[in-house]
Amino acid sequence: MSTISLKNLDISYGDTKVVHGVNLEIADGESFALVGESGSGKSTILRAIAGLAPDWTGEISVLGKARSHGVDRDVSRQCQMVFQDPYGSLHPRKTIDATLSEPLAIHGIGNRGERVEAMLKAVGLDQRFRFRFPHQLSGGQRQRVAIARALMLEPKVLLLDEPTSALDVSVQAEILNLLKRLRREQGLTYLMVTHNLPVVSFLCDRLAVMRHGRIVEVASVEQLKHGQLTADYSRELMAATVASV
Template identity: 60%
Template sequence: MTEPMIEVEDLRVRFGTSEVVKGVSFAVPRGASFGMVGESGSGKSTILRALAGLNPNWSGRLRLAGMALGPRRDRAFFRRCQMVFQDPYGSLHPRQTIDRQLSEPLLIHGIDGIDARILRALAEVGLPDVVRFRYPHQLSGGQRQRVAIARALIAGPEVLLLDEPTSALDVSVQAEVLNLLADLQQSRGLTYVMVTHNLAVVSHLCETVGVMQGGEMVERLSAADLRAGRTRHPHTAELRALSTELEEAPA
């Protein structure tokens, strides 16, 4: 039972003539969280999108729980693997009620007991029942991100792909969402792959961190090593220095 939940081997993605992911490999054990950090354009989100099946133009090998993934994914894949996007304003349908948006994955996968499941999903992400018949514009940014998480989780996936899940939120709301993600991982044994540019956030949620630069994963290290400054690649050290400089400033 030591088979990794996610395996990425020599993943390459190109847009037109330029290769933006240049042979990246990593594996994430079941129930673990793996974070990818880097600047914009470093290829971190592109890896996530290839994993999610949103971009079929890649080469290499991707495996989910030992099963090879093709460029196009079937319904069973989306039942096991879901994604949460950065901007809850953009990822929810503006003219559908929360109720409708949460029932859609259940209808697609032919899961019954929709009523009870929606109420349970809302409770799980800490939203009151009344939210169910509201529209996205009637909710705050934090509430919307909770809805997006509830929608990703409602069909009971094992893997959650998180693309900058808190960077559009206020720091106070960010804390609530990070706590929620930690709780959900514990109670459901989820596997996370998260992309972010914030080192404090990634080391809070993930045990292992991959540092991306120019389409390559230049270093993989544990969050503990990152905190302690045991870095091997200069780019990791540079990112860490920027992050610690601000933290130490006021003290």
């Protein structure tokens, strides 16, 4: 059974279709990347899986359960999203403790104080950060909080929307190492959106290359590392990455 299954997925914003006939099967424990230029539909797919893009047709299944349109509490408990911007994704007037406790309160889960302390430790934050506000943290610390919030319900799946692109280069490696460790320790499945092929090489097992809302190629990371992508557009992405280094 695939952890995430997408079949003939079309997604629209109003009269504009932005994702066309996407089919994907992501295995349990796999780290899978969607790559491509801006506007190719990558983040839209994550939003549909998370219940944030309700205008879609086809099939979306998470952990063997078909996703309905809109918010699905059962799916949300098992599948959480980490957003790109650590500045905009945290409520500026809530302490870190309140932010991490909120998912537990919504789902009626107790032992909140102990769970918050344990999760701060898991993402490498000292307990002194617990009652601070987001503006008192650095960008990297904020993203650690965002990851901690996503993990509070002990989900099996994380949807990662450009989780390091808004961070300084020196901080990006810390967050990527954290994500790699958490995946190993907690047996997580990742579906990540990125335009950064070196990040894919470090964190992922497979990737799908997208262009204009369609998948043009699915490949292993080993194929990426050895320059063995076959689609013309995939090769253009690789060449652009090499040129920018």
